[in-house]
Amino acid sequence: MSRSSPEQLAQGVLAGDPRALARLISLVEDEHPWARAALAILYPRTGRAHLVGITGAPGTGKSTLVNEMAKVYRRRGLTVGIVAVDPTSPFSGGAILGDRVRMRELAGDPGIFIRSMATRGSLGGLARATSDVVKVLDAAGYDRVLIETVGAGQAEVDIAKTAHTTIVVESPGFGDDIQAIKAGILEIADVFAVNKADREGADSTVTALEMMLDLNGTEPGRWRPPIVKTVAIRGDGVPDLVDWVEAHHDHLRDSGLLAHKEEERTRDELLALIQHELTQALLASLRPGELDEWVRRVARREADPYAAAQSIVHRGGR
Amino acid sequence: MTEEKIRILIAKPGLDGHDRGAKVIARALRDAGMEVIYTGLRQTPEMIVEAALQEDVDAIGLSILSGAHMTLFPRVIQLLKEKGLDDVLVFGGGIIPDQDVPELKRLGVRGIFGPGTSTDTIVEFVREEIRRHRAGEPRQ
Ligand SMILES: Nc1nc2c(ncn2[C@@H]2O[C@H](COP(=O)(O)OP(=O)(O)OP(=O)(O)O)[C@@H](O)[C@H]2O)c(=O)[nH]1
Ligand SMILES: [Mg+2]
Numbered sequence: 001m002s003r004s005s006p007e008q009l010a011q012g013v014l015a016g017d018p019r020a021l022a023r024l025i026s027l028v029e030d031e032h033p034w035a036r037a038a039l040a041i042l043y044p045r046t047g048r049a050h051l052v053g054i055t056g057a058p059g060t061g062k063s064t065l066v067n068e069m070a071k072v073y074r075r076r077g078l079t080v081g082i083v084a085v086d087p088t089s090p091f092s093g094g095a096i097l098g099d100r101v102r103m104r105e106l107a108g109d110p111g112i113f114i115r116s117m118a119t120r121g122s123l124g125g126l127a128r129a130t131s132d133v134v135k136v137l138d139a140a141g142y143d144r145v146l147i148e149t150v151g152a153g154q155a156e157v158d159i160a161k162t163a164h165t166t167i168v169v170e171s172p173g174f175g176d177d178i179q180a181i182k183a184g185i186l187e188i189a190d191v192f193a194v195n196k197a198d199r200e201g202a203d204s205t206v207t208a209l210e211m212m213l214d215l216n217g218t219e220p221g222r223w224r225p226p227i228v229k230t231v232a233i234r235g236d237g238v239p240d241l242v243d244w245v246e247a248h249h250d251h252l253r254d255s256g257l258l259a260h261k262e263e264e265r266t267r268d269e270l271l272a273l274i275q276h277e278l279t280q281a282l283l284a285s286l287r288p289g290e291l292d293e294w295v296r297r298v299a300r301r302e303a304d305p306y307a308a309a310q311s312i313v314h315r316g317g318r
Numbered sequence: 319m320t321e322e323k324i325r326i327l328i329a330k331p332g333l334d335g336h337d338r339g340a341k342v343i344a345r346a347l348r349d350a351g352m353e354v355i356y357t358g359l360r361q362t363p364e365m366i367v368e369a370a371l372q373e374d375v376d377a378i379g380l381s382i383l384s385g386a387h388m389t390l391f392p393r394v395i396q397l398l399k400e401k402g403l404d405d406v407l408v409f410g411g412g413i414i415p416d417q418d419v420p421e422l423k424r425l426g427v428r429g430i431f432g433p434g435t436s437t438d439t440i441v442e443f444v445r446e447e448i449r450r451h452r453a454g455e456p457r458q
Contacts, residue, residue: 026374095353096345
């Protein structure tokens with residue numbers, strides 16, 4: 001069976017075995033030691049999928065849009081991986097992951113793989129493991145990976161770093177002036193979807209967004225986020241939305257921004273890994289109980305935390 | 319490595335459109351620290367097993383009120399076998415007459431909980447079964 005080693009799991013993923021894929025995603029989420037070994041094998045096969053983030057306030061219709069977008073991609077002959085993130089309860093550590101409810105039409109299609117993910121304590125709309133889970137789907141050969149963030153209702157910077165193209169979903173009825181539109185979304189939005197356009201107020205939302213974009217100024221050659229009206233429950237406007245997402249990806253590629261973005265992402269990732277490795281190595285080099293001794297001394301104000309950290313790092317780094 | 323989270327799929331197969339019981343169980347399992355994939359109403363056995371596979375769950379809980387339990391449970395269990403997912407724990411609740419319970423258990427439905435069962439009982443059952451399974455102990 002494909003579960004007996006990290007190598008076999010990785011081979012299973014590359015061979016298109018959905019069980020190996022599902023299992024490896026769990027190991028990645030649990031930070032199991034096998035996950036890194038398997039990810040290392042898969043890494044050369046990543047970097048091909050177009051990663052699309054879908055973010056926006058709770059209930060704006062993100063999951064319904066993901067469902068419709070996946071259908072459009074399938075009609076165009078492309079395969080789709082979906083990662084849908086919902087919050088972990090800070091009280092129990094448990095979570096209810098309910099985004100699949102809106103994606104039932106995608107059932108039974110082998111060209112689609114849906115995975116629900118809990119944030120597990122991470123803030124900012126994604127889980128810590130999301131980008132690695134996306135890599136696994138990328139290596140598995142999905143042409144597009146759609147990432148639905150937690151509807152936290154604020155600009156989520158993490159998704160903009162993880163995805164190539166970020167769709168910010170707005171819906172009418174939250175008040176239609178500029179103030180109602182959250183600060184920071186200009187920085188992350190590549191495409192706006194004004195969903196629930198069947199409802200009153202959609203045009204005011206579009207106008208407010210247009211004004212905001214105008215205030216932001218224009219420069220030749222810079223991407224101006226298009227605003228697409230959609231009615232996700234009927235699929236209206238979704239082919240248009242997908243066209244804009246594709247156009248944005250073409251723009252990234254043709255302008256050289258894609259390579260730049262990839263380097264930025266890689267730099268963040270590498271720095272985080274270095275930090276992790278160094279910390280692990282350093283902690284392993286301490287005498288048993290040494291850290292606790294420092295903690296006690298600092299807590300009793302017998303030492304200050306800055307000197308303590310310096311001392312630990314320099315002695316440990318010897 | 320962090321702990322291995324327990325992941326459970328809760329589904330409501332069949333045509334009756336009422337999922338209050340399923341939602342109560344989903345919340346109880348969440349409050350016990352588990353990750354619950356909630357798939358909603360009118361799930362076919364095929365949809366349930368596909369979701370269980372993609373979500374890599376430890377257990378599937380089905381809420382069945384429609385009286386179709388003698389077709390839905392066997393079908394889910396058969397599909398799980400076909401996909402090589404026979405180690406997934408299957409349990410259920412809803413309105414299931416006593417005389418059907420032995421046959422369902424024989425087929426491999428490990429826990430069947432009637433309408434009056436406390437959520438604590440179900441949470442404890444799920445936790446204990448999964449603990450045993452992960453520890454490689456035989457099931458009771
Ligand atoms: N009228 C109308 N309702 C919609 C539309 N799109 C989605 N909805 C409804 O809005 C509700 C929320 O939709 P979801 O797709 O679950 O929204 P979401 O943003 O994924 O929600 P969270 O994941 O909970 O943040 C559902 O009842 C949908 O049926 C639309 O275009 N028009
Ligand atoms: Mg959603």
